Amino acid sequence: MDSDQAEEEPLFKCEICNIKFSHIDNFTKHKSIHNDKPYSCHLCDKAFSVKGNLTNHIKIHTGDRPFSCDYCGKAFPTSSKLTIHHRVHTGEKPFICDICNKSFTTNGYLTMHKILHTGDKQYSCDICNKTFSLPKNLNDHKKIHSGEKPHSCDVCEKTFLYNKDLTKHMMTHTGEKPHSCNICGKSYSNVTKLNQHIRIHTGEKPCHCTTCGKSFRTSSELHLHKRLHSGEKQYPCDFCDKAFFNSSELKRHTRIHTGEKPFKCDICNKVFSDNGHLIRHKRTHTGDKQFSCDVCKKLFSTNSNLTIHKRIHAGEKPFSCDACQNSFVSSSKLAQHKKTSKHFKNLKASLKNAKSLESTIFVDCTEADIKPEIKEESHDGEANFFVCDESDIKEEIKEECLTKADNSDETVKQEIEDS
Template sequence: MRTHTGEKPHSCKVCGFSFSYKTTLIRHMHTHTGLKPHSCDMCDASFSQKGHLLAHMRTHTGEKPYSCEMCGSSFSRKHSLNAHIRIHTGEKPYSCKICDFSFRTKYALDQHMRTHTGEKPYSCMVCSSSFRHKQTLVVHRRTHTGEKPYSCTMCDFSVPHKTALVRHMRTHTEEKRYSCKMCDTSFFKKSEYSAHVQTHNGEMPHICTLCDFSFNTKKQLTLHTRTHKKYSCTECDSAFSQKTTLVKHKRRHTGEKPYSCEICGYAFSHRHSVIVHMRIHTGEKPYSCEVCGSSFSQKDSLVSHMRTHTGEKPYSCEVCGSSFSYKSVLVIHNRTHTGEKPFSCKVCGYSCAQNANLVVHMQKHAGEKPYACTVCGSSFVKNHLLVAHMRTHTGERPYPCTQCGSSFSHKTKLVSHMQTHSKKKHSCKVCGFSFTQKRSLIPHMRTHTGEKPYPCTVCSMSFAYKHSLAIHSRTHTGAKPYGCEICGSSFAHKHTLVIHSRTHTGEKPYLCIICGCSFSHKPTLVKHMRTHTGEKPYRCKVCGSCFTQNNSLLIHMRTHTGEKPYLCIICGCSFTHKPTLVKHMRTHTGEKPYRCKVCGSCFTQNESLLIHMRTHTGEKPYSCTVCGSSFGQKPSLVAHMRKHTREKKNIHSL
């Protein structure tokens, strides 16, 4: 009777919904509790109602008990048959209250309503993209996993969704399902057929709301609307035809990067960039070169690669006429003419024309050296520096001179060497020295004329070269622009920093060919070689003594001049040699830095420690030539020798 009276005495205490029967209320409560008491024995799926389980079982058995009397199609569920019958009857009982569109099923209406509400309930857990339909999300996920479940049986071509496979199969069967009844033209796609038909009936249903132009197809209208740029950027006055394009553009100014990679955390301003980036992790390279078989993760990369085969260079410089295969290379090249340096370091203000150069520069501030030598452990900011360094270990010299056969480890050294073979057009009229370039001859002439056109504004010293003045100016300003990234020491000259860095890396590139000793500084090797050759090029003009080093000569000259430039600030004593002053200062400070490891005695000088160690080792390196006695210290030998000289005097007196 309740079906006639409409009475519903059983109410849900959670949502207030009422039902005519208690059993219906019990089933309804399962939607709140999540209880699914009916389980499938074949796939472990669970359901809240027994009827749903029975319908599900038909997916395993293949049973389709509901048949259409008009076309014979069969269905596993009755509501699927009811929806199908509406295809024949044309009935569309579910209408949209906003735009009056009608649909055969409630599900189709629910999906349509999301076009008005903007609801996208299905979100991707990888890139946070949202979709209106669950199936669209399933297809989208394959862009991250690289899954392509639909394969062509004729050519092994694989695609992520079924519709793409259907279109592809038509390229083998040459099937064109949609034929025009007026001109017999056939088409693969229904959308192409519909657009074609409109060319016969003159119908142009797609109207531009801005200028009232009409078009046959929606695609033509979309292309046309881009000629209208309604959306302007307030930062740089750029204009766009679509609001979404403006939103993406604004991220260039704000720096916003809302799309993140869940694997490595990298952030991007565009969703498509995340999809392309994910291929780094999945290894997917869907674009292949038909010439050499190389694969690429982006279509643009394939297009650019093809130019290596065709030799095409479509991007030309309007200033100098140089051509390039890539537009980005042309943009960078143009900056050599304009002087533009758009990439600036926020730490020190350094500017450069390329972002790659800024990235390398920032590694200097961060102390990052990602390229490490596997032989000696030295690290480098750039990969090409590591490659060049490895040649010091391998001895590789990949740059040969085509004229004399000499080989070089660096290209720059080969370029410098080639100038020795090239015809030297510019000769010095004074000494006959020749140069390949006139600009090299001009500063050379100053060595003869004595001209020094670059004066120092502080001390009035003048210099023949501009770079010499720049280096000299640092003695006044105290500027030390070259800093060590390891210990923080600063230097006025770049080459001094290079030499200092070897104290950290342990690199000693200068090798003695006689004894195998290696040195970090070339002048040190030159001095060392004199121990083998016996050369003493520095001669004292007073007494004729010769020395291997200029510094030794300067110290020696003080024995003639009496100069003692190193003054003790405590007692006023002066010394000719700085190490002597250092030793003297220890008499005031009491410092004894040299400690005996055997007995713990400390000494002010290293020489004193060496003499002391002989009391432990028993070493006596000083021997008497008369009686053979040995001594640990030279003064002891001298005192001993006096005994022999006194004996000789006594013998002569007798």
Template sequence: MEVSASKKGPVIEAGLCRCCGLVKRCRLLNVEYIFCGQKEVYADMFLDSFGLCLSHLDGEPTDRLICATCVTRLRDASAFRRQVLQCEEKLLQAQIQGEDEGNIIKTELEIKVEAEDICDSMPDDADHTDNYDDSMEVKADPGKRRSKRSAARRGDEARAKKEMLVKMKRMREKLKELKNDDADLIPPQMPATVRPWKSSNAKAFHNTVTLVENSYVCPFVTTFSDYHCVYCKEMYTDPDKLREHTLTHDPTTYQETVSYKKSLLIDITRIDCRLCPKPIDDLEDFYTHITSFHDKMLYPNIRNEFLRFRLKLGSLSCLECGNNFTYFHALKRHMAEHFGTWICDVCGAHFFEEGKLIIHQKSHHVPKTEDTYPCKDCGRVFKSKHGRYYHISRVHSEHPAYPCYKCDEVLFSYNLRYRHMIEVHGEQRTFPCESCDKVYDSRKSLREHNRKNHLKVLKHECNVCEKKFYLPSALKDHMASHTGERNFRCEYCGKSYPRMRALRVHVQSHDSEKKYKCAICSASYTQSNNLKHHIRAKHQSVMLDQLE
């Protein structure tokens, strides 16, 4: 078991969480940690929030672990408890509104004296009505019976008022403790826009906006694994260029460009303070600095304001567990394991959005089959919903759904918009191969190149000669060399070929300029390979004479 120490408390790199049963990066339940300038002991938070007194807290460290995901949920529960206490206080205060403090004290004393007198005058078994003799009540004077009933009602009202005042007193004491705990983070002069009864999402959004406006962090949005400027949607594949570009925008406009209901993405490669020259490379230090030296307002005990990344070219690392990922979309999907609040009750998978959880849960109940998606208008069958949607939008409805960020044009698919941004707006999207000098304009093309040429992922094998191919279409073309089939015929001259690619090359000879001309004779060709074959076949002797 590897333990790493930090100023925030010890961290177990791989341990079994007692709360969710998963092996993750964990902390100790009964050790004090620092978060947002606040001290927290998770065992005490369980006791305060749920009344749970956890066992085995004095044993081995492996028996008292809690992961980051469960810590987040525990903090949310603690914050919810605070919210309930605050609302309860407002409700009780509303019930006694209009009475000054002196009248409240006087009423409390009168109720106390009255309740004590009534309780002293009542017999010990007055509440046990099973032992009461009905015949005595019949014989008793009716006036006395009414007097006793009235006294009993007054006693019940007195006890109810006394209990309410005691509850109010306890509630004030709890709220006073909570306010004292928060006093070191929130300055006493709280602005009107920062209200304690705001939702947790709104509070988290306020903290994020304060961070972006007063530091050099880089907010961004993504499409698959491309990075976009959050202000103008300019696309970058190099995080350094994204950060350099983002500095040209006014950070005070960030609040107007994003919504607090969405997952916010922040690159914290550079933090530092915008208001003074102090260099800062840790978020917790920045929060302390911005509230202590610049009197900025932050909500305490707010968790998961945004997803944190340190973007760089090549391998990307998770800041929570250190796992490495090649593509950003894989890292973001992994981050749901740490911070996703929507959890599958079958397999434990985490998600950021409820919709994705619902789609995932269907996979547990629906058997895997080769689903097909027919078009209702023409009957054409597609292998995916996306293919059918693209077909319907382009052929039947003629309704494009992918708008360009820089002009008014709307495209029919993501790929068409991708090409549009390159060809029309000149966006530079280059993805060089690390193993050779090839450069591609899409991440997919680079991935296919690596799998085919460097990783040699050749899953399609010929059952005749055992030759392997990357694509099934390549295997199909190869089989023609064994069967002798020549199914691809030229419509101009009738010449047939075993492969479509060979036919396409041949067709160019009919309608294309023959720019590859032989320097010895008048022959010309559309393909350079054909010219080389011509020289070797017709002029080899001439080339040998020249060499001699």
């Protein structure tokens, strides 16, 4: 009987924001948030409904942080903030959603999450009419319209809309990376990046494209992928006609034109145009192979090499040669094949039979400067020309070579047809 009465104990529901409370004291304290805020900070005029909140707020101005973390040494102005921070290290998430079982480090995060299930968005922007589930989210959104970025870095003066973004940014100056992967030991400046990294080990890809069903580790990767469907390439190259889906791709591409290789290996001094290439290269020194095949347990230094390897088990060979119909597990294997004499003979035969030579580049070997590693394999000993891709021609004389190729194509094609 007592248990039934406990289950039927009435909740106190706020009529303004619909948050429920089981204790009258908490409910009364909460209601004061919507009412007057009699406790004002004499330093910034910010007001609070509870005196204790004002006391804690003043510590922001004074810098007083008497509560330190035993794990990483980070200090906090209140013991409650330290308790919440400890959960980052312990992984504790004691607040569980009774609808989807997702867990959270604080009750506040759980309360905000539950609103997602109700779909209730009663707070509307009076400028663009966008609606929000929480008043804080609406207030943050309004700063986008005003251009307000109230949180400023005291090192480089860069400004941010959210304090959490400033906190993350400050770690780029301090080099602090308090969040470590318990699988490989790699460290990160924030929990979000750590969680994204852990998905490399687990293989989890929770972000799904609604158009093609492809999955991704992060929402940012999904956002970039969606541009493939829309065809949106808003970042054009200043040197050539190519355009890219994002600024980082453009930046990497531009280094092809400039020859810039800003990433240097501190072990052998080899330089690279892309940081990802440097990271993969360093694994040749360390022998680090963190990607494991779930079929044969073979280890690989990169996820892409693991993906290629898995195609062997699956029997997949998605890259096909147009000349001989041979298939390969990777684009690099196909590229190697295209530079062999066997491929050249097959290409020559298929072109001769099809009488269709329009798509092939022919360069006179006495006038062109072909990359040395493909000269012997792409040269036909019976005719005085090379058959190659544009990428096989040295960048600095490519335009001149292609012009000469255009002028000599018909003669060369006739040689193939007659041979």
